Amino acid sequence: MHRLTLAEIARALAAKQFSAEELTRDLLARIQQLDPQLNSFITVTADQAIEQAKAADARRAAGENGALLGAPIGHKDLFCTQDVLTSCGSKILAGFKAPYNATAVEKLASAGAVTLGKLNMDEFAMGSANESSHYGAVKNPWDLTRVPGGSSGGSAAAVAARLLPAATGTDTGGSIRQPAALTNLTGIKPTYGRVSRWGMIAYASSLDQGGPLARTAEDCALMLQTMAGFDTKDSTSVDQPVDDYLAALSQPLNGLRIGLPKEYFGAGLDARIGEKVMAVVDELKKLGATVKEISLPNMQHAIPAYYVIAPAEASSNLSRFDGVRFGYRCENPVNLEDLYKRSRGEGFGTEVKRRIMVGTYALSAGYYDAYYLKAQKIRRLIKNDFVAAFNEVDVILGPTTPNLAWKLGEKNNDPVAAYLEDIYTITANLAGIPGLSMPAGFVDGLPVGVQLLGNYFQEGRLLNVAHQYQQVSDWHKQTPNGF
Numbered sequence: 001m002h003r004l005t006l007a008e009i010a011r012a013l014a015a016k017q018f019s020a021e022e023l024t025r026d027l028l029a030r031i032q033q034l035d036p037q038l039n040s041f042i043t044v045t046a047d048q049a050i051e052q053a054k055a056a057d058a059r060r061a062a063g064e065n066g067a068l069l070g071a072p073i074g075h076k077d078l079f080c081t082q083d084v085l086t087s088c089g090s091k092i093l094a095g096f097k098a099p100y101n102a103t104a105v106e107k108l109a110s111a112g113a114v115t116l117g118k119l120n121m122d123e124f125a126m127g128s129a130n131e132s133s134h135y136g137a138v139k140n141p142w143d144l145t146r147v148p149g150g151s152s153g154g155s156a157a158a159v160a161a162r163l164l165p166a167a168t169g170t171d172t173g174g175s176i177r178q179p180a181a182l183t184n185l186t187g188i189k190p191t192y193g194r195v196s197r198w199g200m201i202a203y204a205s206s207l208d209q210g211g212p213l214a215r216t217a218e219d220c221a222l223m224l225q226t227m228a229g230f231d232t233k234d235s236t237s238v239d240q241p242v243d244d245y246l247a248a249l250s251q252p253l254n255g256l257r258i259g260l261p262k263e264y265f266g267a268g269l270d271a272r273i274g275e276k277v278m279a280v281v282d283e284l285k286k287l288g289a290t291v292k293e294i295s296l297p298n299m300q301h302a303i304p305a306y307y308v309i310a311p312a313e314a315s316s317n318l319s320r321f322d323g324v325r326f327g328y329r330c331e332n333p334v335n336l337e338d339l340y341k342r343s344r345g346e347g348f349g350t351e352v353k354r355r356i357m358v359g360t361y362a363l364s365a366g367y368y369d370a371y372y373l374k375a376q377k378i379r380r381l382i383k384n385d386f387v388a389a390f391n392e393v394d395v396i397l398g399p400t401t402p403n404l405a406w407k408l409g410e411k412n413n414d415p416v417a418a419y420l421e422d423i424y425t426i427t428a429n430l431a432g433i434p435g436l437s438m439p440a441g442f443v444d445g446l447p448v449g450v451q452l453l454g455n456y457f458q459e460g461r462l463l464n465v466a467h468q469y470q471q472v473s474d475w476h477k478q479t480p481n482g483f
Contacts, residue, residue: 001026002162003479006219009165010067013060020060020070024053024114027072031116031163034483038139040158042077043085044117052114059112067222069112074167076155077118078125079105079210080199088201089121089133089151092347093327102199103231104168104210111226116164120154123349124318125172125203127151128421129411130179132351137408140183141480142446146405149179155213156183161483166214166223170200172207173306174400174425177437180213181400181449184439184478186466187213188220191457192432193238195224196231204313205236207306207429215476217438217466221245224459240457248460249467254288256465259393261296264424269402276441276448277399280469284397287468294389294396298381299427303419305382306426308362308375314352315359321347354415383431390455395465399424400437400449428453436462439475447475 001023004012013020028046035041049072056070075081078088080098087093101109109115122132130138130153140148141161148157152169156179159167169176171189180187188211195210202208212223225246230239258281265274281291323329323343330346333339348356362371389396402423411418428435433453440450454462470476 002030004165005216006068006071006165006214006222007216009071010222013070014065020053020056020114021050023070024049024072024116027116027163034161035163037144038141038157038161039136040120040138040154040161040163041074041117042087042089042120042135042154045084045115048084049114049116056112056114064112066111068108068226070114071112071166072114072116072164073108074116074119074155074158074164075105076121076152076167076169078121078170078201079168080201081105081115081118084118086118086201087134088125089123089135090348090352091134091328092321092344096327098199100199103196103233104227105199107226107229119158119167122151122153123352124201124314125151125170125175126314126351126355128174128178128418130154131408131412132349134349139408140405141483142183143405146407146446147182149182149405151175152213153179156180156185156187159185159213159215160480162479166212166219168210168227169213170208170210171429172203172310173429174422176211176213177400177425177435177449177451178422180437182405182447184447184475185213185215186217186220186436186438186476187211188224188436188459188462189428189434190224190228190459191238191434193236194434194457194459195227196229196234196237198231198234202317204310205317206313207310209429216470217463218246218249221249221463243460245460245463248464251464252288253284253465253468256284256289256395257393258284258289258291259294259389259396260291261294261299261396261398263296263299264398268420268423269399270404272443273399273402273404273448276443277397277450280440280450281397283469283472284465287472292393294393296385296389296427298378298385301378302382302426302430303423305375305378306422306430307358307419308371309379311355311359312362312372313359315356315363318352318356323347351415379430382427386431386433395461396453398451400451404443404446404448424451432456434459434462436466438466438469441475442478
């Protein structure tokens with residue numbers, strides 16, 4: 001059962017080949033047996049999952065037949081989940097149990113999805129390796145000595161190891177797409193505002209976007225169909241109808257115009273990854289696509305701009321974690337100032353502190369114009385590059401990451417080297433456009449991902465291209481040894 005995709009599970013449940021309860025118990029047993037190797041879960045909600053599975057079976061018995069009814073999933077641990085620990089991978093939220101569900105969680109629960117637990121992540125989604133979590137690093141099931149990517153590394157590792165068929169993640173600068181690439185999954189970051197951010201604990205509010213991680217584009221379409229949509233509780237949610245993503249999957253690619261940015265294939269890209277990317281391009285050409293070189297001239301400024309904007313927003317968002325209302329509080333504070341300083345000093349990890357300090361500095365008097373305002377102007381230039389590009393092409397294609405998954409601890413003393421791993425993914429968040437990563441092969445036994453970027457609200461187009469490629473390739477069907 002654990003080898004089935006979400007779509008296959010839906011068909012098997014409809015055909016009564018097994019029950020949601022049987023499937024849930026099978027996966028819970030796998031999690032108990034295998035997750036100690038991976039550390040992908042922070043909380044396993046076994047009792048609640050079995051109750052939800054029984055309820056899903058009852059709904060099916062009464063005639064319901066939704067695609068996610070009885071399907072097991074997990075949530076990245078920054079989606080508020082009622083009466084379940086929501087920690088953001090941080091000590092400062094020790095013991096915090098949200099009194100409500102995030103909108104994305106509520107939508108999936110209403111569709112009958114069964115939540116098996118909350119998944120490990122970089123602390124407050126700050127990281128590209130899932131090594132900054134208070135609960136310890138997550139390991140890549142393809143090689144347990146390597147990182148799974150971040151910050152949605154727990155979600156990626158659990159799905160790649162077949163502990164779950166799909167999971168939620170969030171993407172602030174590539175945190176769905178980069179771990180998807182490093183663990184051989186399909187993951188999509190929707191257009192900013194497509195999925196509600198309500199109940200999703202914020203890192204950088206103008207960049208964060210929730211989305212699914214799964215093994216196939218079809219499974220991502222199933223998840224996104226349920227997660228997407230307008231939410232009156234989220235002021236950044238966009239009131240626009242949700243496309244039929246499943247219907248879009250089967251469209252032929254005849255006439256599809258693919259852009260290859262010349263900036264993606266220069267220095268810094270592992271040449272072996274570049275070869276895999278071009279092999280995907282050749283397959284898409286056979287399916288009817290045309291290819292042309294394009295330019296995204298302001299891409300070179302993306303990382304400096306991102307690492308001013310994101311920390312600035314984080315410094316503001318994380319000011320609420322002060323030891324007063326919820327979460328971790330230092331022992332025996334002598335006064336209010338001591339309570340704030342020691343609670344935050346003891347509660348936050350190194351990477352979070354680093355970004356809070358960078359952000360506070362960038363927003364401080366005398367530096368706002370020099371750093372934050374300039375970064376926002378660069379952001380606009382990057383958006384303009386994409387607007388111009390999409391006048392010429394339908395999708396943009398390139399590598400998801402410049403390198404393969406690196407060894408655990410390899411970049412811990414060089415944060416800038418870790419930041420550079422996001423070079424191809426960050427621009428989509430700065431511009432607010434959708435992006436998808438899909439499996440494209442292996443180098444030295446490690447997965448390689450190809451990224452597709454689309455125009456605003458063109459998630460269906462990206463899922464369509466990925467699905468059509470997955471009909472003529474089998475990279476997404478490969479399973480890590482031992483799982």
